[in-house]
Amino acid sequence: MNALTSTLNDDFGENGHLAFRDAGEGFIVIDIDNCHCTATIALQGAHLMRWNPKGEEPVIWMSPAATLAEGKSIRGGVPICWPWFGAHATEADFSAHGFARTVAWDVINTSSLDDGTTCISFRIAEINRDMWSDQVPVEMHMQIGARLEMELVTKNRSEESVTVGDALHTYFCVSDVSKVSVRGLDACEYLDKVGPTVRKTQKGNINFDQEVDRIYFDQGQDIVIRDPIMHRDIRIEKRNSHSTIVWNPWIDKTLRMGDFGSDDGYLGMVCVESANADADMVKLAPGYTHRLWVRYSIEK
Numbered sequence: 001m002n003a004l005t006s007t008l009n010d011d012f013g014e015n016g017h018l019a020f021r022d023a024g025e026g027f028i029v030i031d032i033d034n035c036h037c038t039a040t041i042a043l044q045g046a047h048l049m050r051w052n053p054k055g056e057e058p059v060i061w062m063s064p065a066a067t068l069a070e071g072k073s074i075r076g077g078v079p080i081c082w083p084w085f086g087a088h089a090t091e092a093d094f095s096a097h098g099f100a101r102t103v104a105w106d107v108i109n110t111s112s113l114d115d116g117t118t119c120i121s122f123r124i125a126e127i128n129r130d131m132w133s134d135q136v137p138v139e140m141h142m143q144i145g146a147r148l149e150m151e152l153v154t155k156n157r158s159e160e161s162v163t164v165g166d167a168l169h170t171y172f173c174v175s176d177v178s179k180v181s182v183r184g185l186d187a188c189e190y191l192d193k194v195g196p197t198v199r200k201t202q203k204g205n206i207n208f209d210q211e212v213d214r215i216y217f218d219q220g221q222d223i224v225i226r227d228p229i230m231h232r233d234i235r236i237e238k239r240n241s242h243s244t245i246v247w248n249p250w251i252d253k254t255l256r257m258g259d260f261g262s263d264d265g266y267l268g269m270v271c272v273e274s275a276n277a278d279a280d281m282v283k284l285a286p287g288y289t290h291r292l293w294v295r296y297s298i299e300k
């Protein structure tokens with residue numbers, strides 16, 4: 001154990017069920033093992049990499065070829081897109097999905113609920129002031145148990161209104177994406193981003209037999225990923241999220257990205273991202289707080 005992990009464990013370790021570890025070259029991760037689940041979170045990006053409820057198949061997909069390195073985004077888990085989603089509205093050289101996923105975050109609190117659920121809170125540690133005001137910080141609060149709750153909190157302490165885009169870009173584990181359906185977005189309008197962007201209306205459930213990359217404009221209703229082979233539904237509840245991104249890169253894009261672990265790595269995942277993107281970005285007046293909240297649970 002290095003000096004930093006040992007200090008973090010002294011300050012925030014929780015009775016043997018929350019521990020900091022150097023995963024190599026100073027890349028620090030947090031392992032959680034409580035009565036409900038095991039989980040791993042990278043300190044960089046406050047990036048949840050794994051959540052395995054006990055007795056269940058893994059819920060969160062992580063690429064076997066994911067690299068854990070300073071300043072690099074991790075392929076899989078729950079990347080935090082903040083303070084914009086996708087390309088920046090005006091600055092072409094700002095990185096896609098914002099900077100929160102590739103910078104250091106600090107742990108600010110850990111605790112356990114009476115039922116054994118682990119709570120952990122983070123605050124972003126680095127804001128590049130050329131890109132964003134350091135008077136508009138962000139925190140992430142997680143409750144990790146039989147269900148997984150995450151709340152991304154943006155506070156505007158500046159004197160001016162700001163426009164925030166955000167997403168919990170969650171990669172879910174599925175048996176075979178060509179057999180699953182995403183339910184709950186029937187009749188919603190969406191931007192289809194495969195090829196030239198076109199506005200369309202969803203009819204029925206979403207199935208996958210080619211690349212899917214869509215921003216849905218929804219009403220915050222629950223969304224369900226139905227997996228008939230794993231015999232489970234993953235339920236996504238959310239608050240203060242008015243967009244949902246549904247993404248699977250399919251074959252060609254997987255080959256171009258090269259970090260899915262294998263050429264058919266795309267079959268085992270689907271991203272269903274609770275967001276405020278495009279026309280749904282949040283205008284935050286001075287003194288106001290925006291809380292993007294999700295809860296994931298497994299139903300048989």
Ligand SMILES: O=P(O)(O)OC[C@H]1O[C@@H](O)[C@H](O)[C@@H](O)[C@@H]1O
Binds near residue numbers: 096169193213214273
């Ligand atoms: O490779 P990145 O930056 O993690 O993005 C992955 C995908 O993220 C999705 O949210 C976008 O809609 C896709 O267009 C994008 O390809």
